[in-house]
Amino acid sequence: MKTLFVCSESDVRETRVAVIPSDAQKLSKIGWAVKIESGAGVKAGFSDEDYKNAGAEIVGADFVKEADFIVAVRKPSEEKVKTFKRGAFYLSLLDPFNEKSLIKAFADAGITAASFEMIPRSTIAQKMDVLSSQANLAGYVGVLKSANTLKKILPMMMTPAGTISPLKFFIVGVGVAGLQAIATAKRLGARVEAYDTRPVVEEQVKSLGAKFVKIDVGETGQTEQGYAKALTEEQLELQRKGMAKVCAQSDVIITTAKLFGRKAPRIISAEMVSGMKSGSVIVDMAAGSGGNVEGSKPDEIVITPNGVTIIGDTCLEASVPATASQMYSANVYNYIAHFSPEGEFVQNFDDQIMKMSVVAHNGEITDDRFKQ
Ligand code: NAD
Secondary structure, three states: OEEEEEOOOOOOOOOOOOOOHHHHHHHHHOOEEEEEEOOOOHHHOOOHHHHHHOOOEEEOHHHHHOOOEEEOOOOOOHHHHOOOOOOOEEEEOOOHHHOHHHHHHHHHOOOEEEEHHHOOOOOOOHHHOHHHHHHHHHHHHHHHHHHHHOOOOOOOEEEOOEEEOOOEEEEEOOOHHHHHHHHHHHHOOOEEEEEOOOHHHHHHHHHOOOEEOOOOOOOOOEOOOOOEOOOOHHHHHHHHHHHHHHHHHOOEEEEOOOEOOEOOOOOEOHHHHHOOOOOOEEEEOOHHHOOOEOOOOOOOEEEOOOOOEEEOOOOHHHHOHHHHHHHHHHHHHHHHHHOOOOOOOOOOOOOHHHHHHEEEEOOEEOOHHHOO
């Protein structure tokens, strides 16, 4: 029986665990001997006892040297990769565009490394799409964090003491996170406007009861994978001009605009921030990849001289670790189950999902974009 090892996370800030007990049980049922590092699930609310009851074995960190399949949420250190068993299969988020040296370390160590970021955005791969499952939660948490930071309530209230107006939210970037942010802010009673460079999202925005802000920036588009194409500097300037008024009137701005594998576009300038009301809040969900907002800092809260709070949390989903782990773990299970049609895990490179997700195999870096 092959062994599957669930690692503790090397980043101490990480709260999620890659496999939750119920999925450990499902993996055992399809033939894996599941081993989990002691304490790996604690921050997400799952004890060693929970894993034991699900049929998994609790082991020490050293088990990584023996495992056939290793799974985690975040990338390991290069040092750790050197300790993996040659020929092992490794799966997690790997941030491959920024971690070329790590990808080389996998190849040098003879590990087959699969990166969740590289899974194609096809219908069949949706159930293993970690970027979507986590972005969805990030959109939800982003709204809650802004609500907790505001000094006001979100919904309209008509009371004998007077009428309170609803707050205005502006969501920039309406992908998975943006749609969830719109839905969450609407549920809390805010008035919501949204903008995206992909015109196809207008209908989705309207169907959630929000208003789509129209800005003519000329030709925009999306890649085959559904990602937005980068705007030129002139188009971004048109965009900033077009949204300055909406920004000035907004109590909360949530920016989610990322460009896959590239630096995020700078959408909100310092001037636009200085035009906002004191007490307003911005959540920059792209703070970890360059930032959509001038002045935002990764994993910091910045308060500007005019009293605007800019939240640069780079992993909002880690604030709801039980749910985030549940979704991540389902993505892991679905990946493994997809490649185990007869029970045995098969590395099938004729399958686009395997072909695109694997970044190192047989001592080689398999994707030219990650060669140094
Ligand atoms: P993302 O996180 O890469 O980007 C977030 C949003 O920001 C996108 O909607 C993008 O268009 C937008 N954006 C980029 N530059 C912008 C700018 N300058 N101004 C305003 N908005 C800007 O995107 P995502 O959430 O991962 O989703 C991207 C697309 O992929 C969507 O069409 C989504 O529906 C699609 N998708 C498909 C699948 C699937 O088919 N399995 C899965 C997930 C996502």
